[in-house]
Amino acid sequence: MTTNPDAPLAPSPKRIREHNLTFGVLGRLAMPLLVAQAKYTVRDADKLPATGPFVVTPNHYSNYDPLIVGVILFRLGRVPRFLAKSSLWKVPVLKWIMRSTGQVPVDRTGRTRGADPIESGGAALARGEGVIVYPEGSLTREPDMWPMRGKSGAVRLALATGVPLIPMAQWGAQDILGRDDKIHVFPRKRVRAAFGDPVDLSAYRGRHLDQHELMEATALVMRRITELLAEIRGGTPPERLYDPAEHNQTEIGRFEP
Numbered sequence: 102m103t104t105n106p107d108a109p110l111a112p113s114p115k116r117i118r119e120h121n122l123t124f125g126v127l128g129r130l131a132m133p134l135l136v137a138q139a140k141y142t143v144r145d146a147d148k149l150p151a152t153g154p155f156v157v158t159p160n161h162y163s164n165y166d167p168l169i170v171g172v173i174l175f176r177l178g179r180v181p182r183f184l185a186k187s188s189l190w191k192v193p194v195l196k197w198i199m200r201s202t203g204q205v206p207v208d209r210t211g212r213t214r215g216a217d218p219i220e221s222g223g224a225a226l227a228r229g230e231g232v233i234v235y236p237e238g239s240l241t242r243e244p245d246m247w248p249m250r251g252k253s254g255a256v257r258l259a260l261a262t263g264v265p266l267i268p269m270a271q272w273g274a275q276d277i278l279g280r281d282d283k284i285h286v287f288p289r290k291r292v293r294a295a296f297g298d299p300v301d302l303s304a305y306r307g308r309h310l311d312q313h314e315l316m317e318a319t320a321l322v323m324r325r326i327t328e329l330l331a332e333i334r335g336g337t338p339p340e341r342l343y344d345p346a347e348h349n350q351t352e353i354g355r356f357e358p
Contacts, residue, residue, distance in 0.1 A: 117228065120203030121180050127198065128175045135172050138286060139273060144295040144333065146177055149267060154226040156262075157181070157296075158255045159269040160326050161235040162246040165278035169271050170233060173294055182225045183233045184254070205232075219258050226262045234258060236322055243343040246275060248330065250344045251323040253315040260306055260318075265299035268322060270329035293333040297325050 149155070159170050167183060174181045180202075187206035190196045199206070205221050222232045236251035243249045259266035273292035278284055305318045320342070327338050 117203065120201065124175070124180045124202040127202065128171070132172070132175075135168065137289070138277060139169075139290040139292045141169075141173065141176070142291070142293045143173055143177075144293070146296060148296040148298060149174070149177055149179065150231075150265065151178065152229070154229050154262070154264045155231045156222075156226070156255055156259045156264055156266045157231060157233050157269050158236045158266060158322055158326060159233065159271055160241070160248045160330055161237050161239070162241045163274035163278050163280075164240070164282075166271060166274035167233075169274050169292055169294070170269070173271070174231065174233075179231050181233045182222075182230050184222055184235075219254070219261055222258045223262050226258070226264050232258065236319060236326075241343070242345045243339070245339075247338045248323055248327050248342065250342045250346070251319045253312075253319045256302065256305070256315060256318045256322060259300075260302060260310075263306070266302065266322065267299055268297040268325040268329055270295050270297075270326055270333055272330060272334045295329045295333050297329050300325055 149157070157170075157174070159166065167185070171181055171183075183204045184207050185199065185204050190199055190206050203225075205225065207221075222234070225232050234255040236255045237249050238252045238254075241247065241249045255266060271292065271294040273290055276285060276290045300322050302318055302321075305314060310318070323342055327342075331338050
């Protein structure tokens with residue numbers, strides 16, 4: 102991986118400890134409310150590495166679900182670093198939280214404060230941290246909130262660093278904050294989540310990949326997320342991933358429960 106001279110300086114070990122401490126303090130303060138709001142059930146939590154770097158790829162269908170992912174990883178003993186849209190750093194208070202907990206801003210052009218997001222995410226992974234990447238890039242536009250066509254960033258990050266890519270599905274955030282953008286507090290909700298085995302990307306490692314191959318690998322990741330979601334949510338997902346760019350669907354093969 103090449104070094105970008107415009108990239109921000111890597112945080113010092115002391116700064117990383119401060120990030121983790123701040124996340125821990127905020128997590129403990131928020132946990133009683135978040136747990137009172139919803140009951141969490143997590144399946145195959147042991148598939149999340151207890152130590153060392155990883156990339157986790159959750160589905161994304163509510164502006165509330167990053168809180169759910171953060172809660173789950175925190176309760177499993179890991180401090181997540183989200184690759185998150187840079188506009189969040191413009192929101193008062195939230196800006197301080199994002200900075201103080203070591204999250205990684207990514208703007209709409211795919212750049213992060215002058216640095217490539219793969220480079221910035223890779224730096225976090227090199228420090229042994231866990232990086233959360235929403236492969237869809239935004240809230241799904243699929244009418245029934247199934248995952249849509251993914252972007253290649255998570256795959257490129259995992260391939261560039263050699264770390265495991267762990268698929269994750271979660272469901273229940275829409276009952277707290279749905280597409281109506283209204284918070285629904287009562288009654289207490291149920292949140293379900295599941296982790297999968299690392300996605301096998303061995304066929305794509307160690308060689309230059311063209312865009313078609315990157316999207317092929319990304320479709321593999323999205324299929325695994327979709328399968329996990331079907332297991333915890335119930336129902337049968339579409340046979341094709343919704344493609345918002347083309348207003349149609351892209352083939353991923355028939356879903357087999």
